[in-house]
Amino acid sequence: MSHTYLTSNQRVSHNKYKGISSISHKPVVLEDVKLKSKRRQSWKSVQLPEELIRRVDEIIAIQELGYTSRSEFIKEAVRLRIEEIEKHLHERKRNK
Numbered sequence: 046m047s048h049t050y051l052t053s054n055q056r057v058s059h060n061k062y063k064g065i066s067s068i069s070h071k072p073v074v075l076e077d078v079k080l081k082s083k084r085r086q087s088w089k090s091v092q093l094p095e096e097l098i099r100r101v102d103e104i105i106a107i108q109e110l111g112y113t114s115r116s117e118f119i120k121e122a123v124r125l126r127i128e129e130i131e132k133h134l135h136e137r138k139r140n141k
Contacts, residue, residue, distance in 0.1 A: 093101075101119065105112045112118045 098115070101115055104110060105115065105118055
């Protein structure tokens, strides 16, 4: 699935599987950030209730929050929740 974004008077084509594939209709080669590590990161899908997706979309629509996609918001939300749980577990273990 490809998307086209207009930025700084340049036309940028974006493919969600390959990253940016062209700028101003000229092919470019960009380092895939997922390949920076030795092992390739795999991706999984999750299903969410439509009401939760609607609420995420409302947050993404608030431009000053800086989110540009559902995936970006959900990854950050999950990461923050994991950090919160790990901190709680660490404190609980330390207080035993």
